[in-house]
Amino acid sequence: MSTMKIKKGDTVKVIAGKDKDKEGKVIAVDKKDGKVTVEGVNVVTKHTKPSAANQNGGIIQKEAPIDASNVMYVHNGKATRVGFKEENGKKVRFAKSTGEVID
Numbered sequence: 001m002s003t004m005k006i007k008k009g010d011t012v013k014v015i016a017g018k019d020k021d022k023e024g025k026v027i028a029v030d031k032k033d034g035k036v037t038v039e040g041v042n043v044v045t046k047h048t049k050p051s052a053a054n055q056n057g058g059i060i061q062k063e064a065p066i067d068a069s070n071v072m073y074v075h076n077g078k079a080t081r082v083g084f085k086e087e088n089g090k091k092v093r094f095a096k097s098t099g100e101v102i103d
Helices: none
Strands: 012-013 024-030 036-038 043-048 059-064 069-076 078-080 082-087 090-095
Touching: 012 036
Parallel strands: none
Antiparallel strands: 012 024, 012 069, 024 036, 043 059, 069 078, 082 090
16 A cells, blocks of 8 residues: 555544454554554463563553554544545545534
8 A cells, every 4th residue: 555544643433353443542553564553453462471571471462553445543432434635735524424624
């Protein structure tokens, strides 16, 4: 994917999959694979061995990435599509539902 419509720090709503209708903040974006990691969404259980960073090891829960096509940007409490337009010679994102510039 050349440009991602979702950025780190955005609030998004999951529109497909086991966590449908959950909302959360984007923690990480992987442009190459077209995936995003969302806070509290797609939580997986991982068994870890003891290491220097984690002395005890054990079972931890962490968020796994989900496809960017399965999330929608939340603007003013509603999920909306995101578009790009040029404003003052600068490319900006805007909410398609309201036409307001996001950033």
